[in-house]
Amino acid sequence: MTADIDLTAPGPGHTLRDRLLALDLRAFEAVAARHWPGADPLLPRLSRGANHGVLWFGMAAALAATGSPRARRAAVRGIASLAVASATINTVGKRSVRRPRPLLDTVPLMRQLKRQPITTSFPSGHSASAAAFATGVALESGPLGAVVAPVAAGVALSRIYTGAHFPSDVLAGAAFGVGTAFAVRALVPTRDQLPSPGRPRADVPALRDGEGLVLVVNKAAGTSERMRALGDALPLAELVECEPDRLRAELEKAAARAQVLGVCGGDGTVNAAATVALRQGLPLAVLPGGTLNHFAKDLGVEDVRGLSRALSEGEAVRVDVGRFSAGDQEGFFLNTCSLGVYPELVRERNRWSKRIGGWPAGVVAALRVLRAGRHPLRAELDGEERPLWLLFAGNGTYHRTGPLPARRHDLADGRLDVRVVHGGRFPALRLFAAAAAGPLTRSSSHSAVRVGGLRVQGVEPGTLLAFDGEVTTMEGDVTIQKLPEALTVYRPSMRR
Secondary structure, eight states, X not given: OOOOOOTTSOOTTOOHHHHHHHHHHHHHHHHHHOOOTTHHHHHHHHHHHTGXXXXXXXXXXXXXXXXXXXXXXXXXXXXXXXXXXXHHIIIIIHHXXXXXXXXXXXXXXXXXXXXXXOSOOSSOHHHHHHXXXXXXXXXXXXXXXXXXXXXXXXXXXHHHHTTSSOHHHHHHHHHHHHHHXXXXXXXXXXXXXXXXXXXXXXXXXXXXXXXXXXXXXXXXXXXXXXXHHHHHHOTTSEEEEEXXXXXXXXXXXXXXXXXXXXXXXXXXXXXXXXXXXXXHTOOEEEEEOSSOOHHHXXXXXXXXXXXXXXXXXXXXXXXXXXXXXXXXXXXXXXXXXXXXXXXXXXXXXXXXXXXXXXXXXXHHHHHHHHHHTOOOEEEEETTEEEEEXXXXXXXXXXXXXXXXXXXXXXXXXXXXXXXXXXXXXXXXXXXXXXXXXXXXXXXXXXXXXXXXXXXXXXXEEEEEEEETTEEEEEEEEEEEEEEEEEEEEEOOOSOO
C-alpha cells in the first residue's frame, strides 16, 4: 500500500529532505510558469545544441581558429574538463541517484524538447559539461571565460526551462562541472601556476616598435600572414626572409648590424641564432615558428604580441646554454643533446617529415629505428665501457606537467638533466620504461642524475649526436657541459 504526499505544502511532520524536494518543485514550476521575452525560441535551441557536446566542440574550434596560443590552451583545457565531467556523470552520477524526470504538465508545449531524455534526472549532464567547459576556459584565460560563461549559464537554465531537469539537478551538475575543471587543473596546472623560468633578469635596451632589431625569418616557418603580423607589431624592425640553407649566413650578416638579433623558426633555427648571438655577445629575440618550439614555450614567448611587448618594455632574462665538444668540434644546445638511438630517430624523422608531417614522421621514425635492431652504443662512463641505447642530456631539469610531455621550470638552474638507457635485451621496452619513469629514477635498465657536466669516452667515429633537432657526427671523447647564464633572451613578463 502506498500513500501520496503533497510536496507543495509541507507540513510540520515532513523531513528536511521533503522540504528541499518541495522547494525544488516550486522553483521548477515557477520557471515553467514564467514567460521571458525571446527565451522560447532561444533556450530550447541552446539546449539541443549542447547535446553530445556539439556546442562546446564548436566553441573550442572557434577559439583554436583564432591562432592565439592562449585561446588554443583554453580550448584544450575546456574540452578536457568537459570530457572528464561528462564521462563521470554518465557512468557514475546517473546510476547513483535514479531520480525520475519532471512531469511536463506545467511546461508550455513550445518549450518542450522534441526528444525527451530517457536517462535519470539527477544530476544534469548538460549543466556539468557546460560548467566544466566554461570553467576550464576561464582558468586558462579570464577574458575568454567571461565570453563563454553566459552561454554556459544559458544551457544550464535551458534544462529547467524546457522541463528536462529540476533546479537541484542543474545546480548539482554545474557544481560538479566546476569541481571537475579544478581537478583537471590540479593534474595539469595552468601556465600561471607553474614556476616562472624568467630569472635572472637582464638589463637590455627597450626597442620601441622594434627599432634596432634585425629579425631573420626562416621561410620554412614564415608565412605571408606571419610577416604581416610582424610588420604591424614591429614597424621599425628590419625583417629578413631567407631559405633554410642560407640561414647561418643571413644570421651572421644580421648580427653585424643589429642591436638585438631576432629569429623566427623552429628549435633548430633558434639554435643557429643563439649560437651567433652567443659568439657576438648580442641579446636574442625569439619568435616560435616550428612544430615543437620547446625553447620558446619554456621561455614563455608564445606569439608576436608577447615578443613585441617584451621588446618595447625591455624585458629579458639570462638563460643557460649547453655545450658539447670533441677535439676541435663543438656546438651548443638550448634544449637537449643526445647520443645513441635518439639521433637516429631524429634523422629518420627529418627524412619523413616533409612528406607526411612532423607528428606522423615521428611515429614512422620510431618504428623504423626500433625495428632495425641496431646495436647499442659502446661508450666509457666513469672509466668503464658500457653498452648504451641512449644518453640524453637536457639543458636544465625537465619536469612532467601531469600526463603531458615534460617541460622546464627554470632555464638557469646550472644543471644538466642526464638520463641513460643501458644496453641489453628488449631496447623498445627499456626506452619506454625510461620515458615513463620520473626524472631521478634508477633501475637496471635506466638511470637519471642532475650534474654540471659529463664526459663520454671512446665514442666510435661516425657516431650520431642530436642537438635541438639537428644531427651531427662525433668521435673520441665527448664532453657535455653547461655555460651558466650565458645567453640573454627577451621574454614578456608573466602578468596576464
